[in-house]
Structures are given as structure tokens and as C-alpha cells.
Amino acid sequence: MTKTVYNFSAGPAVLPKPVLLRAQAEMLDWHGSGMSVMEMSHRGKEFMSILAKAEADLRTLMSIPAEYKVLFLQGGAIAENAMIPLNLLAGKGADYAITGTWSQRSVEDARPYGDIRVVTSNAADNFTHVPALDSWTLNRDAAYLHVCTNETICGVEFLDMPDTHGVPIVADMSSHILSRPVDVSQYGVIYAGAQKNIGPAGLCIVIVREDLLERASKLTPAVFHWKTQAENQSMINTPPTYGIYIAGLVFEWLMAQGGVAAIEQHNIAKSRLLYDYIDSTDFYNNPVAKANRSRMNIPFRLQDESLNDAFLKGAEARNLLQLKGHRLVGGMRASIYNAMPLEGVQTLVDYMKEFEKSHSM
Ligand SMILES: Cc1ncc(COP(=O)(O)O)c(C=O)c1O
Incomplete structure (x- = not known):
């Protein structure tokens, strides 16, 4: 297995x-x-x-x-x-x-x-x-x-x-x-x-x-x-x-899967799930203008960047991999291409919520 x-x-x-x-x-x-x-x-x-x-x-x-x-x-x-x-x-x-x-x-x-x-x-x-x-x-x-x-x-x-x-x-x-x-x-x-x-x-x-x-x-x-x-x-x-x-x-x-029009609906649902959560809290943020936000690559930052390593370590322990942002910009990035299932994004959002809860003052 x-x-x-x-x-x-x-x-x-x-x-x-x-x-x-x-x-x-x-x-x-x-x-x-x-x-x-x-x-x-x-x-x-x-x-x-x-x-x-x-x-x-x-x-x-x-x-x-x-x-x-x-x-x-x-x-x-x-x-x-x-x-x-x-x-x-x-x-x-x-x-x-x-x-x-x-x-x-x-x-x-x-x-x-x-x-x-x-x-x-x-x-x-x-x-x-x-x-x-x-x-x-x-x-x-x-x-x-x-x-x-x-x-x-x-x-x-x-x-x-x-x-x-x-x-x-x-x-x-x-x-x-x-x-x-x-x-x-x-x-x-x-x-x-x-x-x-x-x-x-x-x-x-x-x-x-x-x-x-x-x-x-x-x-x-x-x-x-x-x-x-x-x-x-x-x-x-x-x-x-x-x-x-x-x-x-x-x-x-x-x-x-039904072609590109069908996969687009999945991509809208996946990206909305993650953006909606990021926008609902000050703990994380995405700086991109809403009209120009990518459905495929979602960079985000923790408000307290001293928690970055702990965030990544916890993610890896839950088999949520490769979330570290590009070396040029730092922070985090979730790339959610066509092959990423909705459950993957849901698992990530659940983890982000849990991390927020356990690290909020
Ligand atoms: C938008 C975009 N253009 C160009 C490249 C470079 O691709 P490659 O390294 O395959 O030449 C990348 C790689 O990630 C990319 O994301």
C-alpha cells in the first residue's frame, strides 16, 4: 500500500x-x-x-x-x-x-x-x-x-x-x-x-x-x-x-472528467474553499486583488511568520506536502492543479483551522 x-x-x-x-x-x-x-x-x-x-x-x-x-x-x-x-x-x-x-x-x-x-x-x-x-x-x-x-x-x-x-x-x-x-x-x-x-x-x-x-x-x-x-x-x-x-x-x-468546462467547476469549488477560509481570518492572508486571484496557485502568509516552521512541520505530519512558498517570496503556497481532489483542499483547510486554534492568543 x-x-x-x-x-x-x-x-x-x-x-x-x-x-x-x-x-x-x-x-x-x-x-x-x-x-x-x-x-x-x-x-x-x-x-x-x-x-x-x-x-x-x-x-x-x-x-x-x-x-x-x-x-x-x-x-x-x-x-x-x-x-x-x-x-x-x-x-x-x-x-x-x-x-x-x-x-x-x-x-x-x-x-x-x-x-x-x-x-x-x-x-x-x-x-x-x-x-x-x-x-x-x-x-x-x-x-x-x-x-x-x-x-x-x-x-x-x-x-x-x-x-x-x-x-x-x-x-x-x-x-x-x-x-x-x-x-x-x-x-x-x-x-x-x-x-x-x-x-x-x-x-x-x-x-x-x-x-x-x-x-x-x-x-x-x-x-x-x-x-x-x-x-x-x-x-x-x-x-x-x-x-x-x-x-x-x-x-x-x-x-x-467531462473536459475543461467540467474541471473548471471543480477548480472554482476548490479555490473558493481555500480563499474563503483565508479571507475569514486575520491569522492567514493572501495579498492578491480578488479579481486577479489564481485558482491554481494560492500563496498565503501567516500573520505571525515565526510560526512558519511549526506550520510546515504540522502539515507534513498530516501528509500535506510541499506547502512552502517559493524561495523568492517566502510564506506558503498551495498549488491545487486539476489532479488535486477537493478532499485534499478540505484536509488542508481543516489543518489550517486547527493550527489557528492551537496558536491563537
Ligand atoms: C508560469 C511559468 N512559466 C515558466 C516556468 C518555467 O518552466 P520550466 O522550468 O519548465 O522551463 C514555470 C515553472 O514553474 C512557470 O510556472
């Missing part, structure tokens, strides 16, 4: 148990092939069918329009921070919105490649809200506008976009992809590292509108050249095959 834990890690993160059980059952012999998926040639018919099914299911789950390509790449989201300007700038400047530490990092990573203009920033406000969309100083000649729609560290989430007058929006959705419906056609590019709502680390999904594939710099490495990868089914190099296989199982699981 494995012990039951609730894993609140921001990523790599909890995966659906049925997915892990299925991977276990198929580990040595995938569908009568006599091989593990890990052992298969990426160009063999077995793996090609796994890739095709994963892409088709992702297209269904996100209602991805036909004019978008779906790429399964290595390198994670941070590699794409550099590959976005290489694939898209084409000698122009680009606009970047800073709404948290990840979008700030995207700016730093993109700067060496061209004229990177910060059009809004909430840094002075400790990344706790999304600045009013009509205050963003957008440039109509920009190659693209980059945003991070869910800030994993700061807990800021938003999907309302400013009117860019046709400038394509490039969105890092690493930590909330598939957690709620998204209108893909609003974006030129959506990218996401897999290790939160999709599967294991090592896989990055890039969804890119076809007409944007013609802009890449000659300096773009072939493995990150979106057009080349799109023309070669993401196989210009060996793709992260096992990660793609697990992602495919996660997509099947998500469809069995």
Missing part, C-alpha cells in the same frame, strides 16, 4: 492517480507491443499513434482551431522565453506585460534578442494585481505582446486581454492550461511546460497560429524552430516520448 499524501507542489506536481495506475499497468507491455513506451522508436507506428491521439485529444479539449499547429518540444517554458523572440521578432520590437516573477523572467530572457518594451508592470505593488488594461502602453508596431496568464509564484491569474489592434498575443499558460476554457483564437501563441496540468517535466507544448511561422530568424536552432518542427510532427529531434505518452493519458483522463 502506498501512503496517501496531498501534494501541493507547484511543479512537478500531482498527477491523476488513474493515469499513474494505467502507466504502471502498461509499463512493460504497451497494448501488446511487448515494449514499454520508453523503449519505442519515436518514428515507429506505435509511438506515432500515441502522438497523434495526444494531439487530437488536446485539440478537442481546448477547441484548437485548424489553423493552429501543436508542437511537442523539449526545453520547458524557459527555453521558449528565448525562442519566442527568435521565432517572432523579425527585426521588430515586442511588448511585454509584467504581472509577476515569471513574466519578469520572460523579459530578461528575451532582452538579448531585440527591442523588448515593458508596457505595464505591477512590480512596485509586489505583483499583487493586474494593472488596468487601458493603462498598458501598447505599441501598434510590436511583433507581439507577451503575457503570463497565471503567475505560479505570485498567484495572479487573468484572461482578459487588452485590444492589441491585431498584434498577436503570446501567452505563457504553463500553470493553468486546461484548468478552464480559453478562447485559443484570441492568441497567436500559447505555450506551457507540462509539469503542472499536463504531465512530467521535459515536455513543452507550443500552440502557434500558422501565419506566424514565417518570421523566424536564421539563428533559431532547428529543434526550436517552430515551422521546421510543425513540418516534421515535432520530430526534427527525438521528442520527449514518455512525457508525451503520459500527457496523452492525462488528456484522456480529463475527457473522462
Whole structure:
């Protein structure tokens, strides 16, 4: 018997148990092939069918329009921070919105490649809200506008976009992809590292509108050249095959849950449970503006931070794991991705109440 834990890690993160059980059952012999998926040639018919099914299911789950390509790449989201300007700038400047530490990092990573203009920033406000969309100083000649729609560290989430007058929006959705419906056609590019709502680390999904594939710099490495990868089914190099296989199982699981609209209802219920409790007491607090609070990553602080270690120790004793906040910001953080059950959040809230009771004056 494995012990039951609730894993609140921001990523790599909890995966659906049925997915892990299925991977276990198929580990040595995938569908009568006599091989593990890990052992298969990426160009063999077995793996090609796994890739095709994963892409088709992702297209269904996100209602991805036909004019978008779906790429399964290595390198994670941070590699794409550099590959976005290489694939898209084409000698122009680009606009970047800073709404948290990840979008700030995207700016730093993109700067060496061209004229990177910060059009809004909430840094002075400790990344706790999304600045009013009509205050963003957008440039109509920009190659693209980059945003991070869910800030994993700061807990800021938003999907309302400013009117860019046709400038394509490039969105890092690493930590909330598939957690709620998204209108893909609003974006030129959506990218996401897999290790939160999709599967294991090592896989990055890039969804890119076809007409944007013609802009890449000659300096773009072939493995990150979106057009080349799109023309070669993401196989210009060996793709992260096992990660793609697990992602495919996660997509099947998500469809069995009723798809993204259904999982969104679970995510609303889970996040409401935790926020409502945090807001009901001064013992804990979450500083993010209510309209911009993430459903996936919920940072919170104890009013008396000298109790942090005791809080974490008590949590661990109850198998509530990985609640320590990111090293950049401290405090606590509960990441409650699609695979986190409501009981996990309820158990956390029960523990927080109990801790408050036993540590209040
Ligand atoms: C929003 C966001 N962007 C980018 C990254 C970086 O991803 P990776 O380390 O896979 O490159 C993360 C990782 O946690 C993230 O949460």
C-alpha cells in the first residue's frame, strides 16, 4: 500500500492517480507491443499513434482551431522565453506585460534578442494585481505582446486581454492550461511546460497560429524552430516520448472528467474553499486583488511568520506536502492543479483551522 499524501507542489506536481495506475499497468507491455513506451522508436507506428491521439485529444479539449499547429518540444517554458523572440521578432520590437516573477523572467530572457518594451508592470505593488488594461502602453508596431496568464509564484491569474489592434498575443499558460476554457483564437501563441496540468517535466507544448511561422530568424536552432518542427510532427529531434505518452493519458483522463468546462467547476469549488477560509481570518492572508486571484496557485502568509516552521512541520505530519512558498517570496503556497481532489483542499483547510486554534492568543 502506498501512503496517501496531498501534494501541493507547484511543479512537478500531482498527477491523476488513474493515469499513474494505467502507466504502471502498461509499463512493460504497451497494448501488446511487448515494449514499454520508453523503449519505442519515436518514428515507429506505435509511438506515432500515441502522438497523434495526444494531439487530437488536446485539440478537442481546448477547441484548437485548424489553423493552429501543436508542437511537442523539449526545453520547458524557459527555453521558449528565448525562442519566442527568435521565432517572432523579425527585426521588430515586442511588448511585454509584467504581472509577476515569471513574466519578469520572460523579459530578461528575451532582452538579448531585440527591442523588448515593458508596457505595464505591477512590480512596485509586489505583483499583487493586474494593472488596468487601458493603462498598458501598447505599441501598434510590436511583433507581439507577451503575457503570463497565471503567475505560479505570485498567484495572479487573468484572461482578459487588452485590444492589441491585431498584434498577436503570446501567452505563457504553463500553470493553468486546461484548468478552464480559453478562447485559443484570441492568441497567436500559447505555450506551457507540462509539469503542472499536463504531465512530467521535459515536455513543452507550443500552440502557434500558422501565419506566424514565417518570421523566424536564421539563428533559431532547428529543434526550436517552430515551422521546421510543425513540418516534421515535432520530430526534427527525438521528442520527449514518455512525457508525451503520459500527457496523452492525462488528456484522456480529463475527457473522462467531462473536459475543461467540467474541471473548471471543480477548480472554482476548490479555490473558493481555500480563499474563503483565508479571507475569514486575520491569522492567514493572501495579498492578491480578488479579481486577479489564481485558482491554481494560492500563496498565503501567516500573520505571525515565526510560526512558519511549526506550520510546515504540522502539515507534513498530516501528509500535506510541499506547502512552502517559493524561495523568492517566502510564506506558503498551495498549488491545487486539476489532479488535486477537493478532499485534499478540505484536509488542508481543516489543518489550517486547527493550527489557528492551537496558536491563537
Ligand atoms: C508560469 C511559468 N512559466 C515558466 C516556468 C518555467 O518552466 P520550466 O522550468 O519548465 O522551463 C514555470 C515553472 O514553474 C512557470 O510556472
